[in-house]
Amino acid sequence: MPRRYSMEKRAPATAAVRQQLIDATLAELVAVGGGAITLQGVADRADLALRTLYNHFPNRDALLSAAFVHHTAQTRAAVEAMSLPDAEPEEQLRHAVRAYYSRYAVMGPRLTVLLSLRGFPDLDEQVRAIRAWRRGVLGQIIARARQQGVLAVPESTAVALAFTMTSHASWQILASELGGAGPESSEVAGQALSAALFHPHQPPGTPD
Incomplete structure (x- = not known):
């Protein structure tokens, strides 16, 4: 005992x-x-x-890999916590953008430096894995939008654009342009994706 x-x-x-x-x-x-x-x-x-x-x-490789694994787990948890399975695809995508940008803001320069490291095989594999998972999450949202007939561009184009706009690099650029890492960045990115990917909303009773 x-x-x-x-x-x-x-x-x-x-x-x-x-x-x-x-x-x-x-x-x-x-x-x-x-x-x-x-x-x-x-x-x-x-x-x-x-x-x-x-x-x-x-060794140092194992330590760096563990640091990125921790970031990956926290990112997945943040995205899953903000998921809205019953929401429309456009709203789901906005929530995904908000989750990723919030996580990037929390990590700040630590993630910037971590992603800049080269020559660490385990770390490189972790980066590929989290990017593949992000592409999968976005792909599911886009596929649902196509099935509902609300997607205005080819599915592959939509996934590529959503993947780019939810990247750490895009967050950095928007945060810099908007003068900070506040929620404005995710709102701008979400609005841009909505305008680019989905058919415009029509008021009730408006003829097609």
């Missing part, structure tokens, strides 16, 4: 240390500009011994 109690307490503690190291990794990435990150620097920033870091992550 004492051993079981010890194990039950150890799991949350281990998770807390991992999260502490991931947070320190993201902060260190911004501080040193990405590629120059070292395990010792992360351990120092987390106020933990280097051997403690090695107990959780065997």
Whole structure:
């Protein structure tokens, strides 16, 4: 019984240390500009011994991959939390844009630096995976719009445009143009996609 109690307490503690190291990794990435990150620097920033870091992550690749996996999980949760399965496709797409842009704003420069890293196979694979998932989410919304007859452009074109407008790069550009990372960026992107992808709404009783 004492051993079981010890194990039950150890799991949350281990998770807390991992999260502490991931947070320190993201902060260190911004501080040193990405590629120059070292395990010792992360351990120092987390106020933990280097051997403690090695107990959780065997090398820098594993640490960076874990940081992006954490971001991926948080992003998926944010998108799924804002999903409206019974809403019309146009509204679903606006909610998807809002979820992605909100997540980009929360991550800020940490995500910018994380996405700029090159030469880390595990990290590259994680980037491809989260982009494929985003394309899938958007593809489902667009397919539903086509089925309902409200899509004004070819499905492949709609998916490509929605994918581009929900990217981190598009968020950066809009945030810069609009003078900040507030909700205005997602509203502008959502309005632009609605205008580009869907048939105009007609008032009731208006002839076709």
